[in-house]
Amino acid sequence: MVATIGILGGGQLARMLAIAGAPLGHKFLVVDNAEDACAGQVAPLLQADWRDFGPLQGFADQIDVATFDFENVPAETAEWLTTHTRVFPNPAALSVSQDRLLEKTLFAEIGLETPEFSAVDSIQDLRQAVDKVSLPAVLKTRRLGYDGKGQFILRQHSDIDAAWEKLGGVPLILEAFVNFESEISVVAVRSRSGEFRHYPLTRNWHQNAVLSASLAPIVVDEEIQRRAVARARALAERLDYVGVFALELFVCDGQLLGNEMAPRVHNSGHWTIEGTACSQFENHVRAVLGLPLGDTQALGHSVMLNWIGELPDATPILAEARGHWHDYGKAARPGRKIGHATLCADSAEELIERLQRVGRALDREAQVQPVIDVLMNR
Numbered sequence: 001m002v003a004t005i006g007i008l009g010g011g012q013l014a015r016m017l018a019i020a021g022a023p024l025g026h027k028f029l030v031v032d033n034a035e036d037a038c039a040g041q042v043a044p045l046l047q048a049d050w051r052d053f054g055p056l057q058g059f060a061d062q063i064d065v066a067t068f069d070f071e072n073v074p075a076e077t078a079e080w081l082t083t084h085t086r087v088f089p090n091p092a093a094l095s096v097s098q099d100r101l102l103e104k105t106l107f108a109e110i111g112l113e114t115p116e117f118s119a120v121d122s123i124q125d126l127r128q129a130v131d132k133v134s135l136p137a138v139l140k141t142r143r144l145g146y147d148g149k150g151q152f153i154l155r156q157h158s159d160i161d162a163a164w165e166k167l168g169g170v171p172l173i174l175e176a177f178v179n180f181e182s183e184i185s186v187v188a189v190r191s192r193s194g195e196f197r198h199y200p201l202t203r204n205w206h207q208n209a210v211l212s213a214s215l216a217p218i219v220v221d222e223e224i225q226r227r228a229v230a231r232a233r234a235l236a237e238r239l240d241y242v243g244v245f246a247l248e249l250f251v252c253d254g255q256l257l258g259n260e261m262a263p264r265v266h267n268s269g270h271w272t273i274e275g276t277a278c279s280q281f282e283n284h285v286r287a288v289l290g291l292p293l294g295d296t297q298a299l300g301h302s303v304m305l306n307w308i309g310e311l312p313d314a315t316p317i318l319a320e321a322r323g324h325w326h327d328y329g330k331a332a333r334p335g336r337k338i339g340h341a342t343l344c345a346d347s348a349e350e351l352i353e354r355l356q357r358v359g360r361a362l363d364r365e366a367q368v369q370p371v372i373d374v375l376m377n378r
C-alpha cells in the first residue's frame with residue numbers, strides 16, 4: 001500500500017527524506033511556514049503555521065504517519081497530531097530533547113555522564129551556578145538553541161553580567177566548558193517493533209559551533225565504542241523512540257560526556273547516503289512506516305564536508321571517483337547550511353588523496369586538514 005508521510009518542517013532534512021523515500025513508492029507532504037522551504041522542490045508543500053490547527057487538519061487528513069525534520073515543533077502541535085494520525089517519534093521524546101535541562105537529566109538517569117550543569121533562571125542563579133560548575137563555562141538557552149545559537153562562553157567572573165545581558169529572561173542552563181579530545185556522534189534507528197540498529201561512530205568537527213566535517217567509521221577504543229552504542233540504545237528504549245536520532249558526545253580523558261540528542265535525522269549522518277547500503281533517511285522512512293530496517297554498515301570510508309553560507313565549485317568533487325554533491329536549493333546566506341559533499345573511498349589512503357585534491361582545488365585546506373590528520377594517524 002502506498003503511504004503518505006507528512007513531515008513537519010520543510011528544510012534540507014525533509015528534502016533528503018523525500019528523496020530517499022521515493023524509490024520505496026511512498027508519497028510525502030511537507031508543512032512549513034516558508035513558501036520557499038527547500039523540501040517543496042521535491043515534494044508537495046503545504047504552507048502553514050505550526051500553531052494553526054485549521055490548515056494542519058487538512059495536513060493530518062491527507063497523511064498516514066507524521067514525522068519531523070525539526071525538533072522545535074511546539075509540543076501542543078505534536079500532541080494534537082497524535083489525536084489525528086500516527087506520530088513518530090512520539091511527542092514525549094520530542095519534548096525531552098527540546099529542553100537541555102530535561103535532556104541532561106535524562107542522560108544522567110540512563111548512566112550517561114554529562115558536563116557539570118546547573119539550571120539558571122536569574123542572575124543570582126547564574127552566580128551560584130558559576131561557583132558550582134566553575135569557569136570556563138557555557139551559558140545556553142534551555143530551549144530553541146541549535147548550532148551554537150543562544151550560547152555564551154564565560155571565561156571569567158566579569159563575564160557574568162554580559163552573559164546575563166545577552167541571554168537572560170528565558171530559562172537557561174550553565175554547563176562546564178569541556179576541553180574535549182574529540183566530538184563524536186551515534187546515529188541510530190529504532191523500529192516500531194523495537195529493533196535497534198546504529199551506524200558506525202562518526203567523528204565531527206565544528207567551526208563557530210556549526211558542523212564543518214564528519215568522518216566515519218572512526219577508530220576508537222572498544223570500550224568507548226561499546227558504551228556510546230549502549231547509551232544510545234538505552235536512550236531510545238527509555239523514550240520508546242521510533243525513527244532515526246543522533247546522540248552527540250564529547251570524548252574527554254577516556255570518558256564519554258553527553259552533549260545533546262537530536263530527535264531526527266542528523267547532519268552528522270549525511271555521509272550514510274553514499275557511505276552505507278541504507279542511509280539514515282531511508283531507515284527513518286522504513287522505521288516510521290513499520291518496514292524492516294536496512295543495513296547500517298559502512299561501505300568503506302566516508303567524509304562529509306558541510307557548505308555553510310556559500311556553495312563552492314562542484315567540479316572538483318564531481319571529478320573524484322565516489323565524490324557526491326548535494327545542493328539543497330536554498331538561497332545563500334551567511335551561516336546557513338546550503339549543501340554538503342561526501343567523498344567515499346575503499347581505503348583511508350585513497351580518501352586522504354581525494355581530500356587533499358579537493359582541499360587544494362577549493363581552497364578549503366583548513367576544512368579538510370583535521371580530517372586528513374586523523375586518517376593519517378589511524
Ligand code: AMP
Nearest residue numbers: 115138146147148175176177178206209
Ligand atoms: P550544541 O548546540 O550544544 O550542540 O553546541 C554546539 C557546539 O558548541 C558543540 O558541538 C561543541 O563544539 C560546542 N560546545 C557546546 N557545549 C560545549 C561545552 N559544554 N564545552 C565545550 N564545547 C561545547
